[in-house]
Amino acid sequence: MANRWKGPLVRMDECRWRIPESYKPGMRVPGVIYADESLLEAIVRDQAPEQVANVACLPGIVGASLAMPDIHWGYGFPIGGVAATEIAAGGVISPGGVGYDINCGVRLIRTELQADEVRSRLRELVDALYRAVPTGVGSTGRLRLDANGLKQVLAKGAQWAVEQGFGWPEDVEYCEERGAMADADPEAVSSRALKRGSDQLGTMGSGNHFLELSLVEEIYDQRAAAAFGLEKGQLVIQIHTGSRGLGHQVCTDFLQVMGRAVRKYGIELPDRQLACAPLDSPEGRDYFGAMAAAANYAWANRQVLTHRVREALSQFFGTRAQRLGLELIYDVAHNIAKIEEHSVNGKRLRTCVHRKGATRSFGPGHPVLPEKYREVGQPVLVPGDMGTNSYVLAGTQKAMAETFGSTCHGAGRLLSRAAAKRSLRGSEVRRSLEREGIIVRAGSDAGIAEEAPDAYKDVTAVVEVTHRAGISRKVAKLRPMGVIKG
Amino acid sequence: MNPRVTIIEHTADVGIEVEAESVEELFEVAAAAMFGLMYPRLPDAPTEERLVRVEGEEPVELLVNWLNELLYLAEAEGLVFGRFEVRVVRDVALRARAWGVRAEDMDPPVREIKAATYHMLRLEKVPGGHVARIIFDL
Numbered sequence: 335m336a337n338r339w340k341g342p343l344v345r346m347d348e349c350r351w352r353i354p355e356s357y358k359p360g361m362r363v364p365g366v367i368y369a370d371e372s373l374l375e376a377i378v379r380d381q382a383p384e385q386v387a388n389v390a391c392l393p394g395i396v397g398a399s400l401a402m403p404d405i406h407w408g409y410g411f412p413i414g415g416v417a418a419t420e421i422a423a424g425g426v427i428s429p430g431g432v433g434y435d436i437n438c439g440v441r442l443i444r445t446e447l448q449a450d451e452v453r454s455r456l457r458e459l460v461d462a463l464y465r466a467v468p469t470g471v472g473s474t475g476r477l478r479l480d481a482n483g484l485k486q487v488l489a490k491g492a493q494w495a496v497e498q499g500f501g502w503p504e505d506v507e508y509c510e511e512r513g514a515m516a517d518a519d520p521e522a523v524s525s526r527a528l529k530r531g532s533d534q535l536g537t538m539g540s541g542n543h544f545l546e547l548s549l550v551e552e553i554y555d556q557r558a559a560a561a562f563g564l565e566k567g568q569l570v571i572q573i574h575t576g577s578r579g580l581g582h583q584v585c586t587d588f589l590q591v592m593g594r595a596v597r598k599y600g601i602e603l604p605d606r607q608l609a610c611a612p613l614d615s616p617e618g619r620d621y622f623g624a625m626a627a628a629a630n631y632a633w634a635n636r637q638v639l640t641h642r643v644r645e646a647l648s649q650f651f652g653t654r655a656q657r658l659g660l661e662l663i664y665d666v667a668h669n670i671a672k673i674e675e676h677s678v679n680g681k682r683l684r685t686c687v688h689r690k691g692a693t694r695s696f697g698p699g700h701p702v703l704p705e706k707y708r709e710v711g712q713p714v715l716v717p718g719d720m721g722t723n724s725y726v727l728a729g730t731q732k733a734m735a736e737t738f739g740s741t742c743h744g745a746g747r748l749l750s751r752a753a754a755k756r757s758l759r760g761s762e763v764r765r766s767l768e769r770e771g772i773i774v775r776a777g778s779d780a781g782i783a784e785e786a787p788d789a790y791k792d793v794t795a796v797v798e799v800t801h802r803a804g805i806s807r808k809v810a811k812l813r814p815m816g817v818i819k820g
Numbered sequence: 821m822n823p824r825v826t827i828i829e830h831t832a833d834v835g836i837e838v839e840a841e842s843v844e845e846l847f848e849v850a851a852a853a854m855f856g857l858m859y860p861r862l863p864d865a866p867t868e869e870r871l872v873r874v875e876g877e878e879p880v881e882l883l884v885n886w887l888n889e890l891l892y893l894a895e896a897e898g899l900v901f902g903r904f905e906v907r908v909v910r911d912v913a914l915r916a917r918a919w920g921v922r923a924e925d926m927d928p929p930v931r932e933i934k935a936a937t938y939h940m941l942r943l944e945k946v947p948g949g950h951v952a953r954i955i956f957d958l
Contacts, residue, residue, distance in 0.1 A: 407830065409939030409955060434934040434957045470928055529896045540932040541958055579895050582934040582957075586888050589938065593881065606938040 339383045343367070343374070349403075349803035353387050360391040360604060367401040368737075370799050376791060377405055385412040388604045392417060393612070394425025396678045396685065402692050402742040403799040404791060408433070410607030413691035416740045418676060419613070420683050426601070427618050428610035429592060429625070431688030432671050434585040436625055437632035438543075438576030439667040440715040441509075442726065443640060444562075445647075446659030447569040449549035449815060457773050459650060460547065460816035464775040466646035467545055467639060468537040469820045475536035477638070484528050484631075487535065488520035491630030492665075495637035500536075505637060507704050509665040510694060513633040517673070519623025523580070524587050527624075531580030531631055536638035543575040543820035545643070546717075548724060548812035558710040558728045558809040562663050570812060571660075572724060573639050574717050575820065576669065577632035584628045588621045613673075613686045622671070622686075629670055636665060663726075664713035668693045668743035676738050687738045695729035695741035695806045714806050718793040719745045720774065720782070720819060721767045724812040725797045732804035741806035745793040767817075776819035821949035825853040828953070835940070835955035843879070846943075846950045847886055847914065848904040854887055854936070854956065855894075855901055855920075858929040862902035866919035870899070875913045880943045882912055883952060887936035890918060898923045931958055
């Protein structure tokens with residue numbers, strides 16, 4: 335049902351295309367899309383560029399409405415969209431700029447194991463992890479929390495999990511925001527959202543969420559790889575999930591609140607899904623507090639899952655997790671809004687940066703980065719789709735200057751889920767992956783087809799554009815060995 | 821107008837277009853279609869019944885709130901609904917009954933729907949009935 339987008343695109347340089355501010359009434363800044371010619375061809379096949387232009391209409395937006403090369407058509411914001419609003423100038427926060435899966439994100443765990451050491455027992459290892467990690471729609475975990483317990487999770491994030499024994503004290507150091515946004519306001523989270531979150535902590539959920547055992551196949555930047563603790567041939571583990579039903583409910587609740595706020599503050603928008611309120615308003619502050627609380631739930635969730643993975647591997651190999659070197663490399667959020675300072679036209683501004691399907695890419699020297707990474711930039715984790723490579727990148731100064739410290743988040747969907755399922759049968763996808771030596775465990779074959787590699791853009795092409803554009807730098811390529819799909 | 825549902829494709833998500841003679845029927849058909857996207861075979865011998873009350877500031881918001889209320893009930897209480905009876909009051913409020921079964925008595929769903937969105941949302945009166953379009957976030 336998607337029509338080809340026919341608006342104007344002006345080439346700025348090798349990897350950037352501008353949608354001029356004059357394209358439609360209401361645009362306050364231009365749109366800028368990061369892509370090469372072949373990715374751009376896929377991008378204009380649907381209305382994602384129109385959404386970039388729509389986001390440029392948000393009150394208080396500064397710089398440009400940005401789109402990363404993995405951009406695809408979302409609702410309201412495009413997936414792969416980045417927008418910063420100036421808080422002091424009435425800049426807005428929009429739940430549509432974060433999405434339903436608040437703080438959907440990725441973490442990467444290193445090991446002291448060589449991939450070759452586990453190859454002969456790979457299937458058993460994947461099965462052991464599958465048993466340890468609850469997956470699928472509405473999956474519930476072993477933890478049951480009452481409202482008070484949950485509010486602790488919402489306030490303290492990954493730190494809560496560590497205090498309960500789910501992890502090591504140093505883990506929080508290697509999460510964005512140290513695994514908890516300080517502005518979280520558990521009281522702004524509805525009782526319905528709490529109810530949905532009460533039994534889902536420590537679960538992966540479904541959709542494109544996954545746990546993956548990967549091999550470090552190639553190193554591009556030796557110095558950064560060494561700082562991250564990565565070397566060729568090593569086995570590493572990725573966890574991709576978010577805030578589950580609690581986050582979905584926070585988004586649903588606040589889209590209603592923001593719908594009313596739009597009328598109250600007289601905000602004109604081209605798309606209702608962009609509903610928003612000034613961050614410095616009761617509605618804006620409440621949403622930010624609730625979103626931050628949901629983000630903290632997601633960090634706690636990935637932390638509990640990390641503990642389950644450590645337990646399972648420790649049992650499988652009959653040794654302590656510490657001896658296996660199962661250290662957290664980093665944990666990134668790719669659906670989130672944050673208050674950050676950025677330079678815009680030579681002025682330092684306090685902004686609300688929305689990253690919807692985009693990853694923070696803070697460069698070397700940034701004070702919020704862990705000491706270990708301060709010279710090379712933050713690790714940026716870019717998962718591929720099931721069966722293709724993932725990448726570890728490093729943040730750059732150029733991202734600080736051009737993209738509010740942001741880069742891509744993944745491969746970007748190419749086929750609709752229905753089209754993917756029609757053209758690809760889950761069982762065939764599974765067999766073809768197994769021929770390549772990749773073991774897949776999933777609740778349903780239909781789910782495998784929806785998330786099959788051919789449904790996505792080539793992650794390598796996406797990453798290459800960010801590397802050439804300089805908004806992140808290639809550090810290592812990971813190749814999947816075993817995938818547990820949510 | 822006989823009730824009709826068409827599944828529509830969207831790059832990241834999936835949606836439905838629904839036609840029905842009355843608004844009430846349209847809401848019922850939309851709800852069944854939404855659960856049908858998650859569970860290809862809907863429950864036919866319900867063991868659970870829930871009363872649902874929903875409000876919205878305008879009819880389209882009522883439609884979105886109705887579907888999101890059902891998603892909430894389904895997840896919070898572990899239910900799968902398959903049959904609905906809706907009574908719309910003054911365009912902006914509804915009372916309904918929903919029948920279904922416990923989720924553990926069903927095969928696992930083929931996909932998760934996070935929410936009904938406002939994206940490309942449509943609810944209109946047309947000659948002979950009503951039509952609606954809803955895109956779901958998966």
